[in-house]
Amino acid sequence: MKRLRLAAGLLTLLLQVAPAFAVSDPSELLSNPAMEARAEAIGSHLRCLVCQNESIEASDAGLARDIRAIIRQQVVAGRTDKQITAYMVQRYGSFILLEPPFEPLTVLLWGSPVIALLLGAMIALLAFRRQRREAATIAPAPLSPAEKARLEALLRS
Amino acid sequence: MIPELGHFAIALAVVIALSQAIISIWGAHRGDARFIAAAPALALSQAMAVGFAFLALVWSGIVSDFSVINVAEYSSARTPLLYKITGAWGNHEGSILLWCLILSFCGAAVAVFGRNLPSALRARVIGVLGLVSCGFLLFTLTVSDPLGRIWPPPSEGQGVNPLLQDPGLAFHPPILYSGYVGFAVAFAFAVASLLEGRVDAAWGRWVRPWTLGAWCLLTSGIALGSWWSYYELGWGGYWFWDPVENASLLPWLTGTALLHSAIVVEKREALKIWSVLLAITTFSLSLAGTFMVRSGLLNSVHAFANDPTRGVFILALLGLVIGGSLLLFAWRAPVLQPAGLFAPLSREGALVLNNILLCSIMAVVLAGTMYPPFVQLIFDQQISVGPPFFISTVVPLAAPLMAAMGLGPVLSWKRAAVAPALLRLWWAALASLIVVLVGFYGRLGWAAVGFGAALWMVLSALAEIVERSQLFRQPIGTAWARLRGLPRASYGAAVAHAGLGVAVAGMVGMTLASHSIVLLHPGDTTKVGNYDWRLVSLTSGAGSDFTARIATLAVTDARTGQAIATMYPARRTFPLQQQTTTDVAIRTNGFRDLYAALGDERDGGIVLRIHVNPLAPWIWFGALIMAFGGALSLSDRRLRIGAPVRLARRRAADMKVAAE
Amino acid sequence: MSAQVPQKSVLGRRLLLGAPLAVLALVGGGWALMLRRMAGGNFDPHSLPSQLIGKKVPDFSLPGLDGGVAMTGAELQNPGRPMLVNFFASWCVPCLEDAPMLNKLAKNGLPIWGITYKDKQADTQRFLSQNGNPYARIAVDQPGRVAIDWGVYGVPETYLIDAAGLVHWRFAGALTQRVVDEDLTPLLRRIGA
Known part of the structure; x- marks a missing residue:
């Protein structure tokens, strides 16, 4: 029961319990499609802070709705994508960015594809060289008596 | 009691x-x-x-x-x-x-x-x-x-x-877990072979059907989960790149790699140490996924209620199982006999490339999933890693994988030349190129490349069958006999590869989706995609433990005015759980989904999220084809392994009859 | 059967193939540390650090509750003595749990200013009459925009401001005796209440 209460407490801590990933207020959509597309692109790169793993655009939480509205106001006011993103980071930190910026802290993260590929290539190269070297010198292991018997049985049948 | x-x-x-x-x-x-x-x-x-x-x-x-x-x-x-x-x-x-x-x-x-x-x-x-x-x-x-x-x-x-009151999700866990846990058998084979100190072609042959079975189930499980997320959560997408989802993707990636490396073990007695490591890694990732989901260390949309005591227990279990097996691996694997020489450019080489790329994707997904908690632990800073990161890192790694996937199966074992292989695939390459060019002409941008890649996968899979049966080169009778004589494993592989192509086409199609969020009053019409959507009425209903608001939507073709569908998206309120869920309405014709989800009611109208998703059903259909391909391959193996036994038994029975 | 493989290379390869084990040890150790700190309350993957720490209170201007005195950022940027700013709402359940502790702190002489978040003024009044009013001043943030300028992501949230208007501490959720004893009181002592 304690576990339940804890979960309930966590839930109510959130500004607004978002039961389903539903729909937002249409009145906040911009009538200019190019601007709306820009606003959506910005919003889909920002994290909804209340619901943990969704973008601002996908979430129906109250805070996400407010931030969506702010993005649209700023798009209309002619601010650049960078300025709008910086505005959000200033308030909520880089935690709000679903795509972490490339900085010393994230070198390993952004470098992970290259590191993995290099590591894979290195392992393959080493294995190829070893295979060359050893395959020539090593004879196959002798069969155990039991295996010999099985082999003979197989050959006979 | x-x-x-x-x-x-x-x-x-x-x-x-x-x-x-x-x-x-x-x-x-x-x-x-x-x-x-x-x-x-x-x-x-x-x-x-x-x-x-x-x-x-x-x-x-x-x-x-x-x-x-x-x-x-x-x-x-x-x-x-x-x-x-x-x-x-x-x-x-x-x-x-x-x-x-x-x-x-x-x-x-x-x-x-x-x-x-x-x-x-x-x-x-x-x-x-x-x-x-x-x-x-x-x-x-x-x-x-x-x-x-x-x-x-x-x-x-x-x-x-x-949210869990849904047939799709009800059967999602058993299937997904069967996949997850099924890799335990491959793991057990790996550890057993290390204990025994020998891995040979037979090991590859034994471990493959078990891996294949688990892989089929995991593929279906992941597809079912993503389908549920698509039609139940009402957000219009199908994959969050959420830690919980990634936890199921990680073993799938290494499991797929194992599936391919085990072929090399079976056919050529090479990649033995690597395959053993993959088998251990795959199950370890299944275990680690369980731990990550249940320990509360990760921010996730669908986490279980968590409890540090349990986290500690699972972590200790994890350490014992994985640590023990890896220790055994470090100790015993060096004395395994190498064999099966092959040139880098060969079927084996292509499978090695497949393994490197699949494992790189796994490494990236793992890094993206684990980076935030580790950054917080070490540097005390909060960062997020979300879909934009995964898409921009996984796609470049997946692209060469798709390209090589078509080429690999037509290369010969041991040593191959690329030119003749490419020559056999020229028509598949040409057709894909045409699709890309047509796509560019139609201003599809990157999606054109995606469709080209999808077609390449399907056609090259087909080409392999054509090639092996010598269809169009031999008289039709001979070719037919060869087609029938091909092992089911070959068909299985081709079907699974083509299935991935179909799924990729679906994913690319989804990037071209059009959507809109509108407030409609009964009688209002809005245009999304090439369709007119009219809200006919808004009614109330009730189920055994919920009440519902149901909208009736009439969809017509915007150009011809022809009626396409009537849809009933709903919103359910469960008083007992104090929760509201959306009941998404989806109408598909196999090539595009009409998708409507209901939102809040506001001054007599209702907010609707409407999507037109081209090729969306292909994602799950493709995954099903993949799983079917795996099953086809599996049926081949069972016959091959089971046949002598059954034959011997029947012979014994015959003899018994004769004796009587 | 290992007789055919030279002994020296076996040792080297054992070390090489021990690499996965080393990776596991690192990751597992990290996880164990996280779990330990989580149990001790020093590690919360769901927490969100405030960007205001070490900075001045942002500029804003909000109307007072029921036509009371308006609240501005300028006042909080130089309050002259340490104080708390508390974002709350009558509809929020943890705010109910928060109220007794705030009342206690106010009684002990710590000034607390409240900002209501997306709340109807009548509801706020009822909430205050039922749960006590620890606030020296109350402002109303009906659209919730000032809260976003502060980096608020849920109510209740409590900010500690020093005499010069620098934010020293932010706590999300209901204050408990433990939080007050272990975090707030030492901080207050340090910034010279």
């Missing part, structure tokens, strides 16, 4: 699992035939004990015994029967018991279907499975009791989470 019996059965299972581990492994080590022979019986009895405990939990749910905490918390008298049953695994404790059940069934399956294995190897495999089982059963018994009681029992349960 029944829950207590179930509880007792778990305790019994712990003892059986422990003896299964000790007797089998020690017996195999000493070569004691009696102990070795005891292994299958122990595995079967463990499965029966766990099966009884699981039935006890399901039974408590069916009869709504609210004195069982789990039933009281996750079920209610008004819950439909189906969800009373599936509620058994809709919570942490029950799902761990399901996990144990599947693990014990894996052991039983090896006992039953592994008759053709050398008995010592089979005993070792069963022993290793018993050891893992024992750990998880102990976890169930000590800190995660699914059959605990409360007193006094509440008169009514709290009900199933409405």
Whole structure:
């Protein structure tokens, strides 16, 4: 029961319990499609802070709705994508960015594809060289008596 | 009484699992035939004990015994029967018991279907499975009791989470877990072979069907989960790149790699050490996924209620199982015999490339999933890693994989030349190129490349079959005979590759989706995609434990005015759970989905989220084709392994008849 | 059967193939540390650090509750003595739990200014009459925009401001005796209440 209460407490801590990933207020959509597309692109790169793993655009939480509205106001006011993103980071930190910026802290993260590929290539190269070297010198292991018997049985049948 | 019996059965299972581990492994080590022979019986009895405990939990749910905490918390008298049953695994404790059940069934399956294995190897495999089982059963018994009681029992349960009241999700966990846990068999084979100190072609042949079976189930499980997310959550997408989803993707990636490297072991006795490591890694990732989901270390949309005590227990279990196997690996793998020389440019080489790329994707997904908690631990900073990161890192790695996928199967073993292989695929390459150019002309941008890649995968898979049957080159009769003579494994591989192509086409199609969020009053019309959507009416309804608001939407073709569909998206309110869910309406014609989800009601109108998703159903259809391809390949193996046995038995029976 | 492989290379390869084990040890150790700190309350993957720490209170201007005195950022940027700013709402359940502790702190002489978040003024009045009013001043943030400028992501949230208007501490959720004893009181002592 304690576990339940804890979960309930966590839930109510959130500004607004978002039961389903539903729909937002249409009145906040911009009538200019190019601007709306820009606003959506910005919003889909920002994290909804209340619901943990969704973008601002996908979430129906109250805070996400407010931030969506702010993005649209700023798009209309002619601010650049960078300025709008910086505005959000200033308030909520880089935690709000679903795509972490490339900085010393994230070198390993952004470098992970290259590191993995290099590591894979290195392992393959080493294995190829070893295979060359050893395959020539090593004879196959002798069969155990039991295996010999099985082999003979197989050959006979 | 029944829950207590179930509880007792778990305790019994712990003892059986422990003896299964000790007797089998020690017996195999000493070569004691009696102990070795005891292994299958122990595995079967463990499965029966766990099966009884699981039935006890399901039974408590069916009869709504609210004195069982789990039933009281996750079920209610008004819950439909189906969800009373599936509620058994809709919570942490029950799902761990399901996990144990599947693990014990894996052991039983090896006992039953592994008759053709050398008995010592089979005993070792069963022993290793018993050891893992024992750990998880102990976890169930000590800190995660699914059959605990409360007193006094509440008169009514709290009900199933409405989001989980869905046939798709009800059967998602059993299938997904079967995939996850199924890799335990490949793991057990790896550890057994390390204990034995030998890995050979036969090992590759034995481990492959088990891996393939688990892979098919995991593929279906992931597809089912993503489909559920698409039609139940009402957000219009199908994959969050959420830690919980990534946790299932990680073993899938290495499992797919293992599937391919095991072919090389079987056919060429190469990549042995690597395959053993992959088998260990795949199951380790399954275990790590369980840990990540249940420890509360990750931010996720669908996490279980978490508890640090449990986290510590699972982590310790993880350390023992994975650490033990990796220690054994470091100790024993260096003395495994290398064999099977091949040139970098060959079928084996292509499979090595497949493995490098798949493992790189795995590394990236793992890095993206684990980076935030580790950054917080070490630097005390909060960062997020979300879909934009995964898309921009995984796609560049997946692209060469798709390109090589078509080429690999037509390369010859040992040493190959690219030019003749390409020559055989020229028509597939040309067709794909045309699609890309047409796509660019139609201003599809990158999606054009995606469609080209998808077509390339499908056509090159087809080309391989054509090539091997020498269709169009030999007289039709000969070609037909060759087609029939091709092993099912070849068809399976081609079907699975083509299935991935279909799924990729669906994913690319989804990037071209058009959507809109509008406030409509009854009678209003809006245009999304090439369709007019008219809200006809807004009505109320009720189900067994919910009330609903239902919209009636008439969809017509915007140009011709022809009626396309009538759709009924709804919004359900569950008073008991105080929760609201959207009931998405989807109408598909196989090439595009019309998708409508209901939002809040506002001054007489209602907010609607409307999507037109081109090719969306292909994503799941493609995944199903992949799983079917795997199953096709599996049926081939079973025949090949089973045939001599059955033949011998029939011959013996014939002789018996003759003797009489 | 290992006789055919030279002994020296076996040792080297054992070390090489021990690499996965080393990776596991690192990751597992990290996880164990996280779990330990999580149990000790020093590690919360769901927490969100405030960007205001070490910075001045942002500029804003909000109307007072029921036509009371308006609240501005300028006042909080130089309050002259340490104080708390508390974002709350009558509809929020943890705010109910928060109220007794705030009342206690106010009684002990710590000034607390409240900002209501997306709340109807009548509801706020009822909430205050039922749960006590620890606030020296209350402003109303009906659209919730000032809260976003502060980086608020849930209510209740409590900010500690020093005499010069620098934010020293932010706590999300209901204050407990433990939080007050272990975090707030030492901080207050340090910034010279």
